[in-house]
Amino acid sequence: MALIVQKYGGTSVGSVERIKNVARRVIKWADAGHQVVVVVSAMSGETNRLIALAREIQPEPDPRELDVVAATGEQVTIGLLAMALKSLGRDARSYTGFQVGVHTDSAFTKARIESIDEQRMRADLELGRVVVVAGFQGMDAQGNITTLGRGGSDTSGVALAAALGADECQIYTDVDGVYTTDPRVVPEASKLPSITFEEMLEMASLGSKVLQIRSVEFAGKYRVRLRVLSSLTPWDLPLEDEMRSGTLITFEEDQNMERAVVSGIAFARDEAKITVVGVPDRPGIAYQILSAVGQANIEVDMIVQNQSVDGFTDFSFTVGRSEYARALGILKNEVQGHIGAREVLGDPKACKVSIVGVGMRSHAGIASTMFRTLSEEGINIQMISTSEIKVSVLIDEKYLELAVRALHRAFDLDDPAAG
Amino acid sequence: MALIVQKYGGTSVGSVERIKNVARRVIKWADAGHQVVVVVSAMSGETNRLIALAREIQPEPDPRELDVVAATGEQVTIGLLAMALKSLGRDARSYTGFQVGVHTDSAFTKARIESIDEQRMRADLELGRVVVVAGFQGMDAQGNITTLGRGGSDTSGVALAAALGADECQIYTDVDGVYTTDPRVVPEASKLPSITFEEMLEMASLGSKVLQIRSVEFAGKYRVRLRVLSSLTPWDLPLEDEMRSGTLITFEEDQNMERAVVSGIAFARDEAKITVVGVPDRPGIAYQILSAVGQANIEVDMIVQNQSVDGFTDFSFTVGRSEYARALGILKNEVQGHIGAREVLGDPKACKVSIVGVGMRSHAGIASTMFRTLSEEGINIQMISTSEIKVSVLIDEKYLELAVRALHRAFDLDDPAAG
Numbered sequence: 094m095a096l097i098v099q100k101y102g103g104t105s106v107g108s109v110e111r112i113k114n115v116a117r118r119v120i121k122w123a124d125a126g127h128q129v130v131v132v133v134s135a136m137s138g139e140t141n142r143l144i145a146l147a148r149e150i151q152p153e154p155d156p157r158e159l160d161v162v163a164a165t166g167e168q169v170t171i172g173l174l175a176m177a178l179k180s181l182g183r184d185a186r187s188y189t190g191f192q193v194g195v196h197t198d199s200a201f202t203k204a205r206i207e208s209i210d211e212q213r214m215r216a217d218l219e220l221g222r223v224v225v226v227a228g229f230q231g232m233d234a235q236g237n238i239t240t241l242g243r244g245g246s247d248t249s250g251v252a253l254a255a256a257l258g259a260d261e262c263q264i265y266t267d268v269d270g271v272y273t274t275d276p277r278v279v280p281e282a283s284k285l286p287s288i289t290f291e292e293m294l295e296m297a298s299l300g301s302k303v304l305q306i307r308s309v310e311f312a313g314k315y316r317v318r319l320r321v322l323s324s325l326t327p328w329d330l331p332l333e334d335e336m337r338s339g340t341l342i343t344f345e346e347d348q349n350m351e352r353a354v355v356s357g358i359a360f361a362r363d364e365a366k367i368t369v370v371g372v373p374d375r376p377g378i379a380y381q382i383l384s385a386v387g388q389a390n391i392e393v394d395m396i397v398q399n400q401s402v403d404g405f406t407d408f409s410f411t412v413g414r415s416e417y418a419r420a421l422g423i424l425k426n427e428v429q430g431h432i433g434a435r436e437v438l439g440d441p442k443a444c445k446v447s448i449v450g451v452g453m454r455s456h457a458g459i460a461s462t463m464f465r466t467l468s469e470e471g472i473n474i475q476m477i478s479t480s481e482i483k484v485s486v487l488i489d490e491k492y493l494e495l496a497v498r499a500l501h502r503a504f505d506l507d508d509p510a511a512g
Numbered sequence: 513m514a515l516i517v518q519k520y521g522g523t524s525v526g527s528v529e530r531i532k533n534v535a536r537r538v539i540k541w542a543d544a545g546h547q548v549v550v551v552v553s554a555m556s557g558e559t560n561r562l563i564a565l566a567r568e569i570q571p572e573p574d575p576r577e578l579d580v581v582a583a584t585g586e587q588v589t590i591g592l593l594a595m596a597l598k599s600l601g602r603d604a605r606s607y608t609g610f611q612v613g614v615h616t617d618s619a620f621t622k623a624r625i626e627s628i629d630e631q632r633m634r635a636d637l638e639l640g641r642v643v644v645v646a647g648f649q650g651m652d653a654q655g656n657i658t659t660l661g662r663g664g665s666d667t668s669g670v671a672l673a674a675a676l677g678a679d680e681c682q683i684y685t686d687v688d689g690v691y692t693t694d695p696r697v698v699p700e701a702s703k704l705p706s707i708t709f710e711e712m713l714e715m716a717s718l719g720s721k722v723l724q725i726r727s728v729e730f731a732g733k734y735r736v737r738l739r740v741l742s743s744l745t746p747w748d749l750p751l752e753d754e755m756r757s758g759t760l761i762t763f764e765e766d767q768n769m770e771r772a773v774v775s776g777i778a779f780a781r782d783e784a785k786i787t788v789v790g791v792p793d794r795p796g797i798a799y800q801i802l803s804a805v806g807q808a809n810i811e812v813d814m815i816v817q818n819q820s821v822d823g824f825t826d827f828s829f830t831v832g833r834s835e836y837a838r839a840l841g842i843l844k845n846e847v848q849g850h851i852g853a854r855e856v857l858g859d860p861k862a863c864k865v866s867i868v869g870v871g872m873r874s875h876a877g878i879a880s881t882m883f884r885t886l887s888e889e890g891i892n893i894q895m896i897s898t899s900e901i902k903v904s905v906l907i908d909e910k911y912l913e914l915a916v917r918a919l920h921r922a923f924d925l926d927d928p929a930a931g
Contacts (some may be wrong), residue, residue, distance in 0.1 A: 109568040111568070114567060145591065147527070147595060150599065151598065155598045158595045158598070160591075161587060161608075162587070162592060165587045168580060168581070168584045171580060172566065172578065172581035173565065173566065173569050179570065179577070192610075192656075215798035236632075238611070263545065342827075
């Protein structure tokens, strides 16, 4: 018997019929002898409806009051799911974040979980009840209702699993696992039966939208075993098949993963590159350039500075494309003259492609295989940055699909069964 | 400076524009130097929408979970109203029943308030904030969400006023006060500037739908001064005019009221009469007749038993018309033979008309004026029952309007300005 936390997103509970199917799936796990805590989001569309209503009242809604309104979305779902479970003969209890003691800081609309009182849930589980908890929400030290911000229900699920010491946190979503790359770009992409946390973090931050990055960080910090599963499979799929159908996110690098040096190809569209050319190479220059951008609340992604030659260097970084014009203006008008740079250049049509894999650590030559592959396709590399388990390159966005497909093949990721 | 609790019903907060108008009205009171606590219902239609959703999941929804779902309706309104107040420059804080410590028993969907923690509200009021509280809801001793049942928001308002020792509880509704009778039946009906609690209780239970009877009882018990006001008046009506426009429910019989012996004419449609004829007059007979009806969950209204003659008496009572056939069947099949009654007669087309007034206590002849008036109109009286401040008669339902109009005139209640 295991203690399992399952999280179902807005699409999975988007209608009365879907809520009933979630109840059936939960009961399948409970009938197999497991204790189950279910975390749910608001029915799809509901959070947007509530926020739109709030904006009609106040174009920039007061954050504390917006959380009071938005938190009702998940509260409706927990009640409905508990009813569905009861109508199918399984005892259940629903709880808001407030009731189950999900303590957060007071950063309304983007609060962070600090602790959870797990006693009440445990008492229900001991009585054989399914516990249904509202995701996305909590309470601060003053007893105000808070929400965790978009995607916060994943984090709720992981945090509850950590507080309960659950054997596994299962995230049900409308994709059925983590793939070697986006199947829309590479039809031969194959599903990974498992992936390490470090790889998942690199994949997530690079644009694989399977899990919210915060929830993965949280799971890594508290060593919660995570499994991504599809809520689109038939609810009566046998348990073993259901387990096999997803991706397990592990802490250990298993033997199989050692063989696959590169686990996946991640990419990010809509990047823009800015280069400050001929920067006098003296301490504090990088700070002066980036602080001006940071103060304007523009997020910076890749940063590259090369060895200086004759006392001058070039400094490059990338921003989201929608911020490009603003960032370029700040650098030309506020920074260039101030630091004595020769020129500010930009390119709003770039994209980032990365190879990710824990196996990279012990294998030389991975980066060169990447660069050779791109070169053979005639793709020019504009910037390179690396981490222990990742190599990222910035290239012209028109080559994105070509680069991803070529790399996917070069690193033997194509699914022999697909394509 | 006074401390005022205002309650706004679902129609008054039924749209974004109406919520904004409520905010403007509240600010008018606050700007006059008053501390204001506002209790609100769910936006009109919202509670029904939520209950319908629950019934789609479970035809007879689990009461605990139904309360979890239904309580979200008011939670949305409090957030929106607090935003509206803030957007108009008035600091405000919203609270759910849970947050403000509205403690109830555990009778889900029809819970009763036991106590309220008023400290948090008082702290906000001291800081000049308007406090916005969700009506209709609370929490039980185990921390479960409860609701007070239909119309419970009135009770919430009165209970908060009692807990805070408020100077007045103002119930804003879509009628503008308490009338001498239903203006749809008597166009000359006039609004009562004030009415006593006892009269209000008689009027409410007899079908004047202005206030929920439970909230009036609650106000009487805790001696909360109640005022019924219209939310349909312009929000910028001067305060004095707004006060005058409603009806005050008082504990004292003032001099004016002493003059009006009868304050109003109440009535109830859709009554049905059942008479058990020739009942042997021995102890326990009334119990034997009524317990059979009560066990079938049929509510009994008027009960009349006359002096017995020759050891036999007739026993009559009324029930709601929809229960008539069932009640008659029970009496004929289960009771008549058992108690040795001669016959069971019934009439499904009756109505009850009552005159109500504290002045009656000290005036003889009021009842005879009533009976004479009805007799002059050719209306036969089928049953009579009386209390200290009320005389009720049961008559054929076809005479209802005629009887109400005639009595309204006979007791000088017609508004000289109307009709």
